[in-house]
Amino acid sequence: MFNKILIANRGEIAVRIIRACRNMGIRSVAVYSKEDQNSLHVQLADQRICIGEGPARNSYLNMDRIIQAAHNMGADAIHPGFGFLSENSEFVRKCQENGITFIGPEPDVIDKMGNKSQARTTMMEAGVPVVPGTKEPVYDAAVGKELADQIGYPVMIKASSGGGGKGMRVAKNEVEFESQFNMAQMESANAFGDDTMYIEKYIENPRHVEIQIMADKHGNVVALGDRDCSVQRNHQKLIEESPSPAITDKVREEMNRCAVLAAKTVGYTNAGTIEYIVDASGAFYFMEMNTRIQVEHGVTEMVTGTDLIVEQIRVAMDEPLSFTQEDILFRGHAIECRINAEIPEKNFMPSPGVVENIHLPAGNGVRVDTALYTGYRIPTEYDSMIAKVIVHAPTREAAIMKMRSALDEMVILGVDTNLDFQYKMMRHPVFVEGKADTGFIGRLMRLSDD
Numbered sequence: 001m002f003n004k005i006l007i008a009n010r011g012e013i014a015v016r017i018i019r020a021c022r023n024m025g026i027r028s029v030a031v032y033s034k035e036d037q038n039s040l041h042v043q044l045a046d047q048r049i050c051i052g053e054g055p056a057r058n059s060y061l062n063m064d065r066i067i068q069a070a071h072n073m074g075a076d077a078i079h080p081g082f083g084f085l086s087e088n089s090e091f092v093r094k095c096q097e098n099g100i101t102f103i104g105p106e107p108d109v110i111d112k113m114g115n116k117s118q119a120r121t122t123m124m125e126a127g128v129p130v131v132p133g134t135k136e137p138v139y140d141a142a143v144g145k146e147l148a149d150q151i152g153y154p155v156m157i158k159a160s161s162g163g164g165g166k167g168m169r170v171a172k173n174e175v176e177f178e179s180q181f182n183m184a185q186m187e188s189a190n191a192f193g194d195d196t197m198y199i200e201k202y203i204e205n206p207r208h209v210e211i212q213i214m215a216d217k218h219g220n221v222v223a224l225g226d227r228d229c230s231v232q233r234n235h236q237k238l239i240e241e242s243p244s245p246a247i248t249d250k251v252r253e254e255m256n257r258c259a260v261l262a263a264k265t266v267g268y269t270n271a272g273t274i275e276y277i278v279d280a281s282g283a284f285y286f287m288e289m290n291t292r293i294q295v296e297h298g299v300t301e302m303v304t305g306t307d308l309i310v311e312q313i314r315v316a317m318d319e320p321l322s323f324t325q326e327d328i329l330f331r332g333h334a335i336e337c338r339i340n341a342e343i344p345e346k347n348f349m350p351s352p353g354v355v356e357n358i359h360l361p362a363g364n365g366v367r368v369d370t371a372l373y374t375g376y377r378i379p380t381e382y383d384s385m386i387a388k389v390i391v392h393a394p395t396r397e398a399a400i401m402k403m404r405s406a407l408d409e410m411v412i413l414g415v416d417t418n419l420d421f422q423y424k425m426m427r428h429p430v431f432v433e434g435k436a437d438t439g440f441i442g443r444l445m446r447l448s449d450d
């Protein structure tokens with residue numbers, strides 16, 4: 001049993017984890033940067049410790065400071081949340097060397113799945129369908145072009161170490177291949193310090209559907225169903241829902257089966273997500289695995305009646321999962337809208353500032369995860385996501401109605417947000433009919449530009 005958990009994160013996910021610790025009777029330690037000294041997670045935790053200056057590399061990404069903080073505060077485990085150090089195997093190894101439990105998978109497994117081209121190969125060998133493309137890493141544009149010619153255009157050029165949509169370019173034909181490859185490779189070298197690339201068939205108007213899994217250290221792997229995350233802007237998710245309106249139960253079952261197979265193949269433990277891309281015919285392909293809790297985990301919690309953060313902590317304490325596959329029953333429909341401090345009309349430009357007033361929706365089946373409060377100054381340093389509104393209702397139609405009502409009630413004064421944009425999404429016929437693919441928002445914004 002852990003006595004104290006240090007949360008190596010900030011914002012709403014830090015608050016979410018602190019609450020889970022409270023529910024389990026475990027003490028919590030918040031770490032914070034100087035920019036964040038008035039943040040909610042700092043106030044809510046049982047203890048707090050400053051770990052440096054505002055820029056993440058000087059605080060939330062500073063491994064040694066965080067380990068030192070855990071020692072100083074007597075924490076026996078670290079929950080990384082998402083982003084920051086959550087998928088950093090070097091950090092996990094440092095935790096282990098210092099006798100601190102990292103709440104997440106083993107470092108070797110993170111390495112295996114974190115490298116996207118290596119993960120592709122592993123999944124191919126396990127019999128999980130992957131997007132048709134290269135088997136070996138590609139470093140050179142001329143070699144890449146030959147392979148792209150074989151795969152057939154359009155192709156997607158991707159960075160092995162990529163994430164957050166960086167280091168990813170489409171080449172529509174052989175003429176633009178070389179420049180797109182060089183651009184993606186340069187972006188990857190700059191952002192990730194790695195120029196290893198791979199090439200995939202570009203799937204036209206795909207859906208993004210992912211499976212949540214949970215695995216313990218006793219060999220149990222449970223699939224917790226799917227989330228459709230097709231509504232994206234600049235390859236970043238804006239709306240997530242479960243179950244996906246785009247797939248049949250047969251496809252769903254197969255996706256769950258492959259996710260469990262994938263987790264078992266690599267000896268996965270703790271929470272993870274298998275992301276698939278789904279083409280217009282309903283065929284699905286493995287895209288990548290996220291070896292951490294995700295932003296949109298609440299959607300799964302609503303339809304399965306689980307607490308994934310509590311489950312993560314239990315698994316890290318070597319306990320068996322508190323449920324079997326048979327225990328997991330899917331009830332109703334859940335939708336999440338991410339609320340960002342941004343201006344949709346200006347290509348979703350971040351727009352931080354002081355929250356002058358705030359009213360949050362509530363009620364039957366309405367959940368809001370946020371670290372906002374009246375008077376809070378949203379820092380410029382970090383992500384623009386400031387709240388997640390999640391609703392649960394018996395059917396998709398009822399969930400959409402509930403989300404409209406929740407967003408209608410929600411007020412955030414003082415900063416620009418995408419609240420109105422999300423409100424419009426909930427009324428847009430393409431979303432309402434369950435037909436939004438990953439290019440939907442991009443096409444919509446280009447139309448309104450004309």
Ligand code: ADP
Pocket residue numbers: 131156162163164165166168200201202203204206208232235275277287288438
């Ligand atoms: P990241 O790790 O940077 O988020 P992903 O590999 O998860 O990158 O891809 C992000 C998004 O890019 C996907 O959700 C999808 O919308 C789009 N995408 C990725 N691969 C392809 C592909 N082969 N064809 C079409 N779209 C793709």
